[in-house]
Amino acid sequence: MEQICFELENVEITYLDKEILKIDRLAIHQFDRIGIVGKNGAGKSTILNLLAGNMEPTKGKVLRHVEFGYFEQLEVPSSLEADPAWIGKLEIPKNSAQLSGGEKTRLKLAQLFTHYYESLLIDEPTTHLDQDGISFLLEELRYYYGALVLISHDRAILDELVTTIWEIHEGKVHVYSGNYSEYMVQKELELEQQQQAHEQFIKERKRLENAAQEKMKKAQKVAQAGRMSKREANAKPNKSFMTKSKGTSQKAMQRAAKAIENRMEKLEEVKAVKEDRPIVFYQSKAIELHNKFPIMADRYTLKCANTALLEEVSFQFPLGQKIAITGSNGSGKSTLLNEIANKDDKLIISPKAKIGYFRQMSYQFTTDETVLQFVVNRSKYERSFLRSILHAMQFVGTDIQKSVKSLSGGEAIRLQLCQVFLGEYNILLLDEPTNFLDIHAIKALETFITGYRGTILFVSHDKRFIENVADLQFAIHDRKLKQIYY
Secondary structure, eight states, rough: OOEEEEEEEEEEEEETEEEEEEEEEEEETTOEEEEEEETTTTTTTHHHHHHHTSSSSSSSEEEOOOOOOEEEETTOOOOOOSSSHHHHHOOSSSOOOGGGGGHHHHHHHHHHSSSSSSSSEEEEETTOHHHEEEEEEHHHTTTOOSSEEOOOSSSHHHHHHHEEEEEEETTTEEEEOOOOHHHHHHHHHHHHHHHHHHHHHHHHHHHHHHHHHHHHHHHHHHHHHOOHHHHHHHHSTTTHHHHHHHHHHHHHHHHHHHHHHHHHHHHHHHOOOOOOOOOBOOOOGGGOOOSSSSSSEEEEEETTTEEEEEEEEEEEEOOEEEEEEOOOSSSHHHHHHHHHHHTOSEEEEOOOOOOEEEOSSSSOOOOOOOOHHHHHHSSSSSSSHHHHHHHHHOOOOGGGSSSSGGHHHHHHHHHHHHHHSSSSEEEEEESSSSTTTOHHHHHHHHHHTTBOOOOEEEEOOHHHHHHHSSSEEEEEEEEEEEEEOO
């Protein structure tokens, strides 16, 4: 029998009397490989913190039976202490003060793999990692001999590494067998069944409504027939019997109608599946581009701190295409986007280009506007469309009335992405836009990109994201920029 590594029993997490998470019982066994998914704020990291003992439940208990390692997404490594072999494998510089985001992530991975643990709790390990780093992580975890609990926005990683999905929704954990793609198939089936049940509910409610109306009509006819003149009534033999008979019949029909109405009230309502409307970002005629290639370069050299990142490269980025730029950390992807944004005079950029730029940084807002006011004041679209865009990026209910000053880091990034797509631009530059987004927000971003009528250049290491939205892919390697053909 497999050893139990963790147990959560009758666990509740409440905040200001609001129930955040409720778990009757969950167990993690020796060879489980679990991926945790859910919207931002659903409680994914909360579960890992419970398992790691970094927080205590409001009620219930968490039992830990093994030694475990914990990779925390936002934790900054405090030292360079790690097995030198791992430091070398992951190519981590010796000067810890100068580490980039990707190098800090590599250092935390080196520290995690320095010791063997019977269980690993890992929260978003691919943030800032390039494709080489992601491949290394996959190789190490693919053959890991122990219980793995993983939070990741990278769907390809979840497909590769996990065999069970824990979905957190409205404070409850729903368990699905299989990897992420298999989980999505099950979710689609659930939605189909829900829609079928909704249609059956509507059909049955209509049938009962019609039956109740028919009974009431018959009761009314009986009543009308009973309201004859006294002369007509006196002329009829057995008039007392007939009056009683009609009265009894009328009441019986009314009772039958009432019984049907009661059945209608007891019908369990099944809500319709909400269908996402297609999102299209229109451009005004005034900023339409007509250049076949609005961004070009002819033997272009790109340097950063006297280091050549690109050497005499030539390229043409076509109008209206979604173009992915890939390459290793430090290869020059972000620098290239920055030079395009600044309209470097060594590049050939359409004079009518209006460039919107999403940078890989922390966003903070200083105005006193609400979320809705922020986009209304900076967009030509109608409020209903703006609300749908914000809703797609998980600003729901009272979220749109939040002050932009009070937004968390993740919320600020999602709002900035909304603003970039809603702005008066014809070219968008997106530098690692999926970092710090959950899977639901990434899917919304894919919808935004698909519905955008302009040209988009984006940097990403998310394989599935690139596959879903890119028309073309260019890679920086050995100071060259070359198109990748599938």
